[in-house]
Amino acid sequence: MSTATQTRNSVDEFAAQFEQLEKNETFARSWFHPVRKAALARFVESGFPTLKDEEWRFTNIKSVTSTDWAAAADDAKSIGKDSLAAYCIGEVAATLVFVDGRFSAELSSTNKLSNGVKVARLADAMESDAKKLEPYLGQVLAEKDNAFALLNTALVQDGVYIFVPKNAALAKPIHVVYASTCNDRPTASHPRTLIVAEENAQANIVESFVGIDSGSSLTNSVTEIVTGAGANIFHHKIVQESAEAYHFGTIGAWLDRDSRCTSTNVCFDGKLTRNNVEAYLKGEGGCCTFNGLSMLRDEQLVDNHLRIEHIAPHCESWQYFKGIYDGASHGVFAGRIYVHDDAQKTDAKQTNQSLLLSDKAQIDSKPQLEIFADDVKCTHGATIGQIDEEAVFYLRARGLSDTAARNLLVHAFANETLNEITVEPLHERLEAIVLERLP
Template sequence: MADCDRLVTARSATEPSWLRNLRRQGIEHFVDAGFPTTRDEEWKFTSVAPIADRHFAPAQDGQSGLTTDLVERWAGALGGYRLVLVNGAYAPQFSVGGLPAGVHVSSLRSILATNPAAVEPYLGRFASPDRQAFTGLNTGFLQDGAFVWIPPGTIIEQPISLLFVSASPETASVSHPRVLIVAGDRSQARIVEGYAGPPGQEYFTNAVTEVVVGSGAVVDHYKLQRESQRACHIGSMYVHGTRDSTFSSHSIAFGGALVRNDIIAVLDGEGGDYTLNGLYLVDGRRLIDNHTTIDHAKPHCGSHEMYKGILSGHARAVFNGKIIVRPDAQKTDAKQTNKALLLSDDAQINTKPQLEIFANDVKCTHGAAVGQLDEDAIFYLRARGLDLQQARDMLIQAFAGDVLNRIRIEPLKKSLEAHLLSELPAAGGPANPQ
């Protein structure tokens, strides 16, 4: 604890008292809770030993060796504004301007230094440090990140891209990026939050995202996780919406050795509508864990959730989806679907849909399915001239298409479709290899 105190004191020497207190709360909670273990129900199938047992040095500025071409490839040709952070620090040389008047996007460090009052009402309000150990750790050591402010009534046509790159070739490093998105009443925005890193590099990203959706606002959020196959990624997103708010999340995970994504979304106003879509591709001995919670706190709200996974090799996945309907949340309409496609006998998924309903006038459904490629469908396609690889790829793409077709940014959709196709395992034998 003494080492943590020294680090917090050093980082917070010039910060306002409320931020110092928030940091201290985060560290104290993490020290009290410690790293989660498989004895914790929420982490039953996911061991964080690769993180807890490894020394990760704090990521340093100016050690990346990145080129503009490489960053452009990760960012994609999406147009609009782009904010890039490398090793947890704002990188202006890779960022792109062009925001509409009144819209504010900046590094979190910058806004905390120049106008902390703009952040104080929101930072840590819904992602409180005691929500989860890794959230506490992020809060204690947050150094930089992104702040997005959409003024009331503002409609942004082009996407806002936030790209976080980890690149420390000499040492295993850790960064704790923080994203704060505030959408004013009746505003509309599309935000792409991406994480990437050079192949083969070892690092740990511990990210926290807070999204505040105002009354009548519409936020379309995309999280793209395309990191090194040796990377560890813990991502926690907290969403809070008020009356008639609309929020959609599209979580796409294609990289990392150990990945855990948590989404906690609260509908705290009548007429809210939330959508959570997810797609993950995992191979080798990698692990991807998705935990979602949709909390219906007010009546006349709807939620729709679809997660799909594609597993091969000895890969493992976890899906835990919880829907909570509070006593006052009458007329709730909630649907949840989770499906996994196993491309080998050694791949494994643990799935746990949960409904906690405390109201009586609701419509709530959930379903989970785990299966393999249909041999009859493969035979049918091969009889019409496709080879085995083409037949398998077509069926896998159709499976993933239910999620990818919901992406509303066309260049992003096409990029992800191409990336998925390039990452699919080769057909070395029958669809269900022994």
């Protein structure tokens, strides 16, 4: 069987799942149905990308597109609180847990939220808050060429809706956990988070993607972030999927004037992870920051693709992506800064730093600038290297053993990203994982 036929088949499989869902009247009569249908049509037309697509040429997803992914059962599988304990973070305003994309009431908890802040299941909000969701859900991304995001729009069943009204600030973070489990048939889930922050609102959101047991799974997530004028959103995405898991996640952000969005992405586990980021700086004075840290081993692959569009003038964007690659792991970074012709006084920077700890590890780094305005400051840079031997000597000359010195330097490299994490218990947990993984 040729690859093309296989790809066709997995596309057909998802299309068949859509038809199955359409038999449900609530699904078919929802205001969101036309959006889904259009997304599915585009997805079926374009199919999954292959190595021939420029944006996918370093990441082979044949093993994903040639699998018949089953839809998850209607009810959340019971997995027990203990299996999640390692991923939980203390002092949160709410924890919402989804198992294979299905909401688990048993594992979730929400404290009383004040100031009109709303944290709800997306499935509920789509009905109760339709008018509020309609301008954003499925609209933030320019999904034309993102097969996975299109597929999510078509098939999304649940997820989280977070609404922070004008001038409201959430003191504690909201934790969303999307857990994948091992099922009889390889199972796909398509969860979605929508974060809407109104004027001058503030919130801190953590999304954890975790694998509960080994086994093949596909998580295809979308996170849409809308920051109103002067709003400030901190977002964290942690990927700790199981060793056989595939993760495709798209983050889309719309930034209105003088708003800020800071998103930090940390990847530890999973067989293949692709993170897409699309940010649109639509109002003057907006500022977005995307930080990333991958710490990989064995044959893991993490691919970070970012596209930052400077549409309005006087905006800033920062991308800091770091990777620590051991074993035969593979990192991909492609960051594109796109400056529209009106976006004068843009200040944008992207850096990609990679630390290769083994001869077999590999990194493909592709920073890109496309600039159509003439008064801007854009810089990009990539460094790829081994541990700095001068620094090792410096530390050894102070008494640290060779191993201790090397570990300290890897730890330091990771810390530069982890120090950006504003949720202290999360920072501590991630730092502990880094320390545990040092040789």
